Amino acid sequence: MRLRAKIILYVVVLHVVLAAAAVGLLIERPLLLFAVEAIFVISIAISVRLIRGLFVPLDLIQTGAELIAERDFTSRFVPVGQPEMDTLIDVYNRMIDRLRDERLAAEEQQQLLQKIVDASPAGIVICDFDGKVQQMNPAASRVLTAGHPARSEGSGREGRDALPHPPRSLADARDDILANVNVGESRLVPHHGSRRMRVSRAEFRDRGFAKSFYLIEEMTEELRISEKGAYEKLIRMMSHEVNNSVGAVRSLLESSLRYAPQVGEADRDDFRNALQIASARIDALNRFMAAFADVVRIPPPVKSPTRVAELVERVAALLRPELTDRNIRMQLDLADRAAYDVDESQIEQVILNVFRNAIDAVHRDGEIRASMHGATLTITDTGPGIADSAKLALFTPFFTTKRDGRGLGLTIVQEILANHGLTFELRNARAGGAEFEIQFGSARG
Secondary structure, three states, X not given: OOHHHHHHHHHHHHHHHHHHHHHHHOOOOHHHHHHHHHHHHHHHHHHHHHHHHHHHHHHHHHHHHHHHHOOOOXXXXXXXXXXXXXXXXXXXXXXXXXXXXXXXXXXXXXXXHHHHHHHOOOEEEEEOOOOEEEEEOHHHHXXXXXXXXXXXXXXOOOHHHOOOOOOOEHHHOHHHOOOOOOOOOEEEEEEOOOEEEEEEEEEEEEOOEEEEEEEEEEOHHHHHHHHHHHHHHHHHHHHHHHHHHHHHHHHHHHHHHOOHHHOOHHHHXXXXXXXXXXXXXXXXXXXXXXXXXXXXXXXXXXXXXXXXHHHHHHHHHHHHHHHHHHXXXXXXXXXXOOEEEEOHHHHHHHHHHHHHHHXXXXXXXXXXXXXXXXXXXEEEEOOOOOOHHHHHHOOOOOOOOOOOOOOOHHHHHHHHHHHHOOEEEEEEOOOOOEEEEEEOOOOEO
16 A cells, blocks of 8 residues: 555544544534534545645656656656745756756767767777677678678678677687787787788776777788888899899809810819809899899789689699699689689789699698689698698798798789789688688679
8 A cells, every 4th residue: 555545544544533432422412513523524635635735746756757767858847836846846857858968968979989980991899798799890890701691691780780690709700800819909810811900909897897899900901012112122122232243243254164275174174064053053043033023023914804714724734744743633623614804914823823832732642622613713722721820921021831932922922913903812721721712703794
């Protein structure tokens, strides 16, 4: 029973008891009895009215609390003409107006912040208290779901609810791009072979508990341009110094050969052999420097309709004697025979370099598979795969895992494919070994 009902019941019972006592005392004096009973009835009516008036402010407070609980900040109370009530109503109306203004300002700021986050070229990922992905902006969605259509369902939604897939553990993040990054740390992380991301992690407090967020910045093109500028400068300087020295030394060697008849007959052959070996080493040094200079001199692609499958077959035929000698099987599955707008000679060079890397990885007694389906060329080998320590430096100039390598093969491949605007990836294959994938876009005709 509510408090108001209890008080009204008490007043009624009290008046009924007093009325009954009055009846007992004034039964013989009817006129006085009727007067007293009338007074009791009037007293009950006045008491009930006063009680109702007393509880009106409480009703007002309860109604206001219910409106606030329902987040209704638009309803206002109208003054009733009672000073006490009007003062309470004025306080409530001013409070509700302030709450409505603050809520509106907060929503506008949230919308502005959300639009900035959504438009940011950097990926932003927010995690819940359990370390699962709770929210990500479109840029982060593109990074984490790149090349994985099954995970990108619903990614067309924007804003705070733009979740390309249900919340998942960071340990399941593609290529561990988010895992193993500590709070306050910023590190360069390899992603999809040639791509490199700078991932930074920080924390904020939500309802007293720590939550993490990640900032993901695409650094691939910036690093490629920076590295290209550095190695171009280095190669030009090396070529200048080596060419100056080589020209003079070669001239001296050729001049020295003229003195061979003057050398004793017993030493004449050794003299000629020594100068010829030195001359051959000078030629090898020239070729070595020319290979470095080729990276700098890669021209812009001259595109024409080219059947990539035929290029693969041509390169495979060229390498067949070496493959046979090493007992390496070549499997071709070239269902896509369409033509694509590429520079034929440059793409042939790319395919040759990728095949050569696959051959070196397998070494002997293995298999190389090349498939062309849906505008995608994939070359897979049965070698040892890519070591974790090498993933970040794969496309870095002069980096190589081969004993006699120069570290320029993948650099040339990256430069050619980047100039073509083609998407590519070098990764470990699920069945073992490594695979190189190139996407050629739309076919001609």
